[in-house]
Amino acid sequence: xxxxxxxxxxxxxxxxxxxxxxxxxxxxxxxxxxxxxxxxxxxxxxxxxxxxxxxxxxxxxxxxxxxxxxxxxxxxxxxxxxxxxxxxxxxxxxxxxxxxxxxxxxxxxxxxxxxxxxxxxxxxxxxxxxxxxxxxxxxxxxxxxxxxxxxxxxxxxxxxxxxxxxxxxxxxxxxxxxxxxxxxxxxxxxxxxxxxxxxxxxxxxxxxxxxxxxxxxxxxxxxxxxxxxxxxxxxxxxxxxxxxxxxxxxxxxxxxxxxxxxxxxxxxxxxxxxxxxxxxxxxxxxxxxxxxxxxxxxxxxxxxxxxxxxxxxxxxxxxxxxxxxxxxxxxxxxxxxxxxxxxxxxxxxxxxxxxxxxxxxxxxxxxxxxxxxxxxxxxxxxxxxxxxxxxxxxxxxxxxxxxxxxxxxxxxxxxxxxxxxxxxxxxxxxxxxxxxxxxxxxxxxxxxxxxxxxxxxxxxxxxxxxxxxxxxxxxxxxxxxxxxxxxxxxxxxxxxxxxxxxxxxxxxxxxxxxxxxxxxxxxxxxxxxxxxxxxxxxxxxxxxxxxxxxxxxxxxxxxxxxxxxxxxxxxxxxxxxxxxxxxxxxxxxxxxxxxxxxxxxxxxxxxxxxxxxxxxxxxxxxxxxxxxxxxxxxxxxxxxxxxxxxxxxxxxxxxxxxxxxxxxxxxxxxxxxxxxxxxxxxxxxxxxxxxxxxxxxxxxxxxxxxxxxxxxxxxxxxxxxxxxxxxxxxxxxxxxxxxxxxxxxxxxxxxxxxxxxxxxxxxxxxxxxxxxxxxxxxxxxxxxxx
Amino acid sequence: xxxxxxxxxxxxxxxxxxxxxxxxxxxxxxxxxxxxxxxxxxxxxxxxxxxxxxxxxxxxxxxxxxxxxxxxxxxxxxxxxxxxxxxxxxxxxxxxxxxxxxxxxxxxxxxxxxxxxxxxxxxxxxxxxxxxxxxxxxxxxxxxxxxxxxxxxxx
Numbered sequence: 014x015x016x017x018x019x020x021x022x023x024x025x026x027x028x029x030x031x032x033x034x035x036x037x038x039x040x041x042x043x044x045x046x047x048x049x050x051x052x053x054x055x056x057x058x059x060x061x062x063x064x065x066x067x068x069x070x071x072x073x074x075x076x077x078x079x080x081x082x083x084x085x086x087x088x089x090x091x092x093x094x095x096x097x098x099x100x101x102x103x104x105x106x107x108x109x110x111x112x113x114x115x116x117x118x119x120x121x122x123x124x125x126x127x128x129x130x131x132x133x134x135x136x137x138x139x140x141x142x143x144x145x146x147x148x149x150x151x152x153x154x155x156x157x158x159x160x161x162x163x164x165x166x167x168x169x170x171x172x173x174x175x176x177x178x179x180x181x182x183x184x185x186x187x188x189x190x191x192x193x194x195x196x197x198x199x200x201x202x203x204x205x206x207x208x209x210x211x212x213x214x215x216x217x218x219x220x221x222x223x224x225x226x227x228x229x230x231x232x233x234x235x236x237x238x239x240x241x242x243x244x245x246x247x248x249x250x251x252x253x254x255x256x257x258x259x260x261x262x263x264x265x266x267x268x269x270x271x272x273x274x275x276x277x278x279x280x281x282x283x284x285x286x287x288x289x290x291x292x293x294x295x296x297x298x299x300x301x302x303x304x305x306x307x308x309x310x311x312x313x314x315x316x317x318x319x320x321x322x323x324x325x326x327x328x329x330x331x332x333x334x335x336x337x338x339x340x341x342x343x344x345x346x347x348x349x350x351x352x353x354x355x356x357x358x359x360x361x362x363x364x365x366x367x368x369x370x371x372x373x374x375x376x377x378x379x380x381x382x383x384x385x386x387x388x389x390x391x392x393x394x395x396x397x398x399x400x401x402x403x404x405x406x407x408x409x410x411x412x413x414x415x416x417x418x419x420x421x422x423x424x425x426x427x428x429x430x431x432x433x434x435x436x437x438x439x440x441x442x443x444x445x446x447x448x449x450x451x452x453x454x455x456x457x458x459x460x461x462x463x464x465x466x467x468x469x470x471x472x473x474x475x476x477x478x479x480x481x482x483x484x485x486x487x488x489x490x491x492x493x494x495x496x497x498x499x500x501x502x503x504x505x506x507x508x509x510x511x512x513x514x515x516x517x518x519x520x521x522x523x524x525x526x527x528x529x530x531x532x533x534x535x536x537x538x539x540x541x542x543x544x545x546x547x548x549x550x551x552x553x554x555x556x557x558x559x560x561x562x563x564x565x566x567x568x569x570x571x572x573x574x575x576x577x578x579x580x581x582x583x584x585x586x587x588x589x590x591x592x593x594x595x596x597x598x599x600x601x602x603x604x605x606x607x608x609x610x611x612x613x614x615x616x617x618x619x620x621x622x623x624x625x626x627x628x629x630x631x632x633x634x635x636x637x638x639x640x641x642x643x644x645x646x647x648x649x650x651x652x653x654x655x656x657x658x659x660x661x662x663x664x665x666x667x668x669x670x671x672x673x674x675x676x677x678x679x680x681x682x683x684x685x686x687x688x689x690x691x692x693x694x695x696x697x698x699x700x701x702x703x704x705x706x707x708x709x710x711x712x713x714x715x716x717x718x719x720x721x722x723x724x725x726x727x728x729x730x731x732x733x734x735x736x737x738x739x740x741x742x743x744x745x746x747x748x749x750x751x752x753x754x755x756x757x758x759x760x761x762x763x764x765x766x767x768x769x770x771x772x773x774x775x776x777x778x779x780x781x782x783x784x785x786x787x788x789x790x791x792x793x794x795x796x797x798x799x
Numbered sequence: 800x801x802x803x804x805x806x807x808x809x810x811x812x813x814x815x816x817x818x819x820x821x822x823x824x825x826x827x828x829x830x831x832x833x834x835x836x837x838x839x840x841x842x843x844x845x846x847x848x849x850x851x852x853x854x855x856x857x858x859x860x861x862x863x864x865x866x867x868x869x870x871x872x873x874x875x876x877x878x879x880x881x882x883x884x885x886x887x888x889x890x891x892x893x894x895x896x897x898x899x900x901x902x903x904x905x906x907x908x909x910x911x912x913x914x915x916x917x918x919x920x921x922x923x924x925x926x927x928x929x930x931x932x933x934x935x936x937x938x939x940x941x942x943x944x945x946x947x948x949x950x951x952x953x954x
Contacts, residue, residue, distance in 0.1 A: 023890060030898030031886040031905065033833015033873030040832035130816065207837045207845060207899040207933050259835075259899030260933050292838035514897030514934045686893050686939060693936030717842035717931070725937040726924040754936075 016595075017523040017533055021682035024519045025533075026512070029257075036256040038211040038226045043285035046213070047076055049278055050132035050288070051271070052122040052139050053297065054114035057150075057369040057710020058160070059143040061112055064122055068138040074131040076282055078139065080122045081109035087281075089273060092333070093242040096340040098485040101172040104163040104367065106333040108243070108270035108277075114143070115162055115332035116370050117712055118297025120270055125278050125286060148369035148710035152329035153306040155368040162332055162367040169367045171330060174343040177350075177360030178422040182312075185321025185358035189312035193395045198779040199383045201304035201329070201704040202697075203720055204376050206513075208259020209290035210269065210299065214276035218283055224252045225276050230261040230511050231551020234488070236543050238268040238336070244276060255541040258513035262694070263375030264299045265513065266553050267336040271298075296715040301704055302376020304329040305342065305383050311391040312358065317401055317409045321358035324350055324387060328365050331372035337486075338374045339365055344424075344484040345380030345472070351421035352388040353432045353468045353648060354410040359422045369710040375553060377694055378471070378752040382759055385469040389760035393466075393767065394776065403466045403764070404445065408436055411468070418741075425472055427646045429738045435674055436468065439650035442734045443670040448654055456772060461657040461791075462667075465765025469651075469757040472644040473555035473749035474740075491640040492556070493549045494564025496525065496572050498633040500620035502613035504529070504536045509549015510561030511541050515751065516683045517557060523679050524562050524745065528569035529612055530598030548638075555647065555749030558679060559740065564639035566744040571635035576600055579619060580610040582626040645740045645748040649673040651692075651761040657769050662788025664700060664766055666729055671757065674736045676748030684750050689731050691754025697723040698755075699762035703781045721781070770794070802866045806831070807875030815862045821855075822846045824862035825872060833873040833902050837931070844930030847903035848872050849954065854910035856929075871954075873902035876909070884952035885909045885944070894943030896934035904930050908944045913953030920945065 029035055066078040084107065092106045109120045122139050126132035149158035155169045162169050186192060213226040223246050229235050232253035240248040258265060271288055279286040290298065305326050312321030328342035347361035396406035411432040412419050419427040439445070448464050455462040475481065478489030493509040506525055510517060517540065522533040539545050552561075573593060580600035581588040592603045601609030610618075615633075618624065622631035654668040671688055678684045701721035705713045714720040739746030759780070766782050767775065773794035778786055803812040806829060813828050825831045825848070834857060837845030841859040848857045849871040876883040885905050888894065895901040904927065911926040912918065918926070923944045924937070932940060944952075 024893065027890045027895060027898070028882075030895055030901050031873075031882070031889050032877055033831070033902045035833070035835075035898050035901075037832075037835070037899065039836070040826075042827075042830075130818070205933055207843065207897065207931065208835070209837070257898065260897040262933070289836075292840070292843070516896070682893050686896060686935060689936040689938050690896060690934045691936070693938075694933070716840045717838045718840045722842075722931050722933070723936075724931065725927040725941065726921075728924075728937060730920070730941075731936070731938060 017526045018679050020523065022519055022523060022680055024516045025522065026516060026518045037208055037259055038213055038228050038256065039289045041213045041226055043213065043215055046285040046287050047125050047127060047282060048129040048132045049123055049125050049275055049286050050129065050136050051120055052136050054117060054119040054121055056114060056143055056145050057117050057148040058146040059114050060146060061110065061114060061121065062142040062144060065140040066122060069124055069135040072131065072135045072138060074127040075135045076125045076127065078122060078124050078135065081107055081111035084109055084277065085111065089277060090243045090245060092268060092270065093238060094334040094336065094339065095487045096337045096485045097487060098172050098174050098339050098343055101339060102166045104166060104333055108273040117710060118371060123274050123278065125282060150368055150370065150706055150708060150710055152304055152366055153327035155366050162369055166367060170364050171334060171367050172339055172365040173363065174347065175362040176347050176423055178358055179360050181358035181422060182321050182323055182360040185312040186323065189320060190315040191313050191398055193311040193313065193391055193398055195309050195391055195394060195777060197307050197390060197777065199303045199305040199307065199386055200780050201373065202302040202376055202702050203296055203704050204262045204264035204299055204302060205722060206260030206262055206264055209292055209295045210265065210271065211289040212271050212275040213285065213287045214279035215285045216280040216283060222250045222252065223276050223280065224254065225272065226254045226256065227272050228258050228265055229253065229255040230265040230513055230553055232511065232541055233509055233543050233546060233549035234551050235268045235272060239272060243273045252544045255511060261513045262377040263302065263379055263553060266375055267300050293716050297371055297712055300335045300372050300374035302373060303383060304373050307387055309387050309391060311395050313395050317399055317406050319354060319356050319395065319410045322350055322356050324361040326363040328363055329368050329370065329373055330365055331368060331370045333372050335372045335374035338372065339485065341375055341380040346384050348423045348425050349381050349384035349470060349472060350388060350423055352385065353412060353470055355412045357422065361423065370706055377691065377755045381471045381752065382756045385756050386760050389467040389469065389764065393764045397771065404436060404440065407468055408433065426643065428643055428740050428742055430646060430648055430674065431736060431738050432468065432648060435648060435650045435672055435736050438734055438736050439652055439670060439672040442672060442732060443652040445652065461659055461769045463655050463765040463769025465653045465761045465768055467651050467757055467760040467764055469649050471555065471647045471753055471756055473647055473752065474559035474641055474645040475554040475556055476641065477643060478640050489640065490550055491638045492560040492564045493546065493636065493638055494561060494568050495636045496565065496568040496634060498572060498616045500617055502535065502616040506536060506538045506565060507546045508538065508540045508561050508565065509546055509551065510557040511552045515552065515557060520558060520679045520683060521562065521565060524565055525569060527595065528566060530595045531612055555751040558745065558747045559645050559743050559749050560639055560641050562745050562747065563743045564637045567637040567639055568635040572633060575633065576615045578626055578629065579615055583610055583618060583624065584608055642742040645676065647673065647675045647748040647750065647753045649753050649757040651757040653761045653765045655762065655765040655769055657766065657787060659791060662784035662791060664782060664787060669729060669731045671731055671733045671754065672736060673753050674738055675750040675753060676740045677737060677746040679747065685733055687750045688733055688754040691752060692731055692758040693723050693728060695755040695758030696762050699759045699780055699782060701781050800863050802862050804865050804868055804870055806870045807872060817863055819862040820858055821860040821862045821865050822857035825857060831872050831874055835899055835902060837900065842931065844907055845900050845903040847906040847930065849906060849910065854907050873906060876905065884950040885947040888943040888947035888950065888952060892939050892943040892946055894935065894939045900930060900932045904932065904940055908947065909952065909954045912944065912948045916948055916953060918948055
């Protein structure tokens with residue numbers, strides 16, 4: 014068969030999508046299905062005095078109207094927080110609020126009706142009597158707001174976290190030749206997966222089994238949470254199915270209140286029930302991302318050596334803690350502050366705050382983009398201070414290739430890398446010297462052309478379970494992978510990872526095909542159904558191939574081991590004299606390729622079981638729970654050229670070069686697609702996107718009319734290249750690619766814009782770098798004239 | 800109200816409430832769920848279909864406005880078991896990831912090419928401004944549309 018790993022195979026999942034046959038949850042219709050709609054708070058903070066549902070209940074076609082009291086009476090539990098750092102104060106959160114609402118969009122009541130139109134009509138007939146309260150807003154400002162989001166949590170601080178080498182930091186700043194300071198805001202984002210969330214539930218009153226179709230990145234994990242904490246339906250009686258899911262980007266990780274309300278209503282009414290989020294509803298109910306206020310300092314020597322980094326960050330979690338919210342600004346953020354660099358004195362400190370806004374959790378990159386942004390903005394300002402080229406300055410501080418594995422002062426041990434090689438490739442790909450020469454020429458002609466550079470790191474492939482546990486994780490982060498070889502030699506693969514655009518069906522077929530020397534078309538990948546996949550952790554943190562793919566390799570090795578024994582037995586050879594030929598899929602006697610049993614012959618023999626070795630059971634299927642030994646550390650060097658229109662402040666990205674080291678690559682087409690898509694998402698943060706709340710807590714960017722998404726005309730063709738340092742601790746040598754582009758492109762573009770504005774003396778503008786802000790900065794730099 | 804529409808070459812007649820959106824009519828009344836709903840303000844283009852020869856956002860159209868119209872949805876694009884050149888190009892060029900925006904993209908792109916068979920990269924990027932994709936960064940969508948145009952991929 015030959016090797017499939019490394020080939021750009023076309024995706025096997027595409028035919029259904031391009032013909033409109035995607036199996037999204039919203040497409041599901043069941044006989045007798047009813048429709049659920051949610052009454053949401055129009056206030057950011059208010060006391061609920063009373064809820065009058067009588068008019069809604071009287072509407073023809075309404076099957077039921079329910080409030081939080083109905084759920085409490087039924088014993089429905091609060092939503093848990095799955096990442097508990099020391100001394101954390103976790104606010105209580107129910108699916109429907111009873112006494113108080115704490116953000117616009119908070120849940121107050123539900124309607125179930127015969128049609129969605131009737132359900133929405135009935136929502137308008139529910140009368141809620143509120144006493145509006147002042148709102149606490151702003152990641153840092155909420156601490157001084159004088160308003161408590163939860164009465165029992167003082168100063169609106171849910172948790173704090175700090176890590177680093179304080180003595181080394183103090184020494185670095187005491188002995189520094191220069192200290193570069195930066196106050197920045199990493200603004201809040203709305204994930205905006207194109208498929209709005211949805212849920213359909215069906216209750217079987219006789220078996221007491223619940224089936225829930227839900228738009229989740231991790232249905233097995235969510236099943237555990239529902240069973241153990243919220244609805245408390247026994248895990249073996251609860252089936253979650255997440256079929257085709259239309260993008261996640263972190264926003265489909267959490268266990269959502271709707272995953273309680275929909276099955277609860279289905280059981281209560283004994284009818285299948287469906288809920289589909291509108292986009293406006295998504296804006297006030299999906300978890301949002303980022304939202305940091307940061308004060309940072311970098312200690313440098315005159316020769317360009319960076320000696321210290323000190324970071325204080327206030328991270329807004331919104332009104333409640335989502336499932337892994339406290340992980341993001343702690344162990345996924347401060348631990349990444351070493352970047353690609355050898356910095357002896359790093360110390361990071363953060364406050365996890367609550368506010369009267371929508372909750373915040375993982376969003377593509379999740380903490381790691383925020384860390385790279387801090388480091389890479391400071392590196393540029395430091396290079397500028399010393400009048401050094403930003404690449405030269407970075408190269409002076411890169412961790413040398415011979416220093417791997419490299420222990421940072423902030424807990425992580427980087428597995429492998431060649432950062433010098435990475436930057437050399439980026440300079441080569443971009444023809445960096447020429448870019449700078451062209452820029453000098455453009456500046457002479459009075460044009461605002463900027464070149465931005467960023468070198469970024471990610472800790473991906475979460476996570477060694479013991480490490481996760483030590484850092485606050487309530488669960489482990491292994492992945493399951495099972496291989497079922499059928500009697501006819503066809504193969505079913507079960508994975509706990511979940512594909513919501515990543516193309517696992519294709520990538521995992523390539524991995525397994527190479528393990529057995531068989532055709533990928535003889536392999537089927539099954540994911541996203543807890544009745545088929547017993548246990549799994551799902552997809553986030555660029556983990557699917559490094560953790561989930563490794564589980565499949567281990568299972569394949571076990572299957573091959575059994576096949577080898579069986580082949581030796583059938584060929585009457587000693588097992589030690591046997592070999593496996595991956596090119597043909599044959600198990601043969603060493604030096605005698607003709608004395609062989611094929612993959613298909615052995616599969617059949619394992620199930621007929623007429624002639625098995627002593628003690629060997631029939632059958633050919635193996636399971637693995639793969640717990641990674643470490644994170645993996647993808648890294649990147651990106652370079653962009655932008656030009657600013659002085660008259661309007663409008664930014665044009667003229668050129669973009671991306672070099673990424675994601676370790677070994679299974680499918681280069683899919684990997685490049687992830688890189689380019691990730692870059693666009695990171696550029697969105699740099700230039701256009703931002704969730705904005707007013708002082709009263711109203712989300713003023715609550716629709717796609719107001720929240721500026723990246724569009725096709727915002728980008729040039731991206732020029733990409735890769736360097737490869739395989740991860741040494743997983744069998745595929747892969748590192749992960751889902752988030753790298755997003756992490757790298759945000760600082761790359763901001764650095765490019767600041768480079769363009771450098772001749773005007775502009776040091777920093779907070780994102781998004783809208784034309785309005787850039788124009789104002791140009792205007793101010795020109796002394797208010799033009 | 801009664802609506803009669805020719806959808807993918809077949810005449811259908813249904814009673815609908817006057818407020819019924821065309822996209823709900825297609826999805827919920829006719830079971831044509833290939834047309835997706837990605838927003839509620841006409842921004843994202845996931846619901847793009849062809850109506851009387853034009854690319855139309857079916858979430859911003861009432862079913863009753865389609866009375867007497869000829870409609871093509873993504874399900875009607877492939878002919879006799881053969882993918883439309885635009886569908887083939889999206890597959891060949893990795894023009895999709897999660898697939899949710901894809902039907903709308905393909906329906907918008909076929910009209911774009913029909914109206915300008917010799918379109919440039921800039922034409923494609925400008926022409927697809929009304930369709931949002933969160934996964935791909937658009938680059939492979941642009942490549943797909945240019946490839947389809949070369950293969951005669953208008954409607």
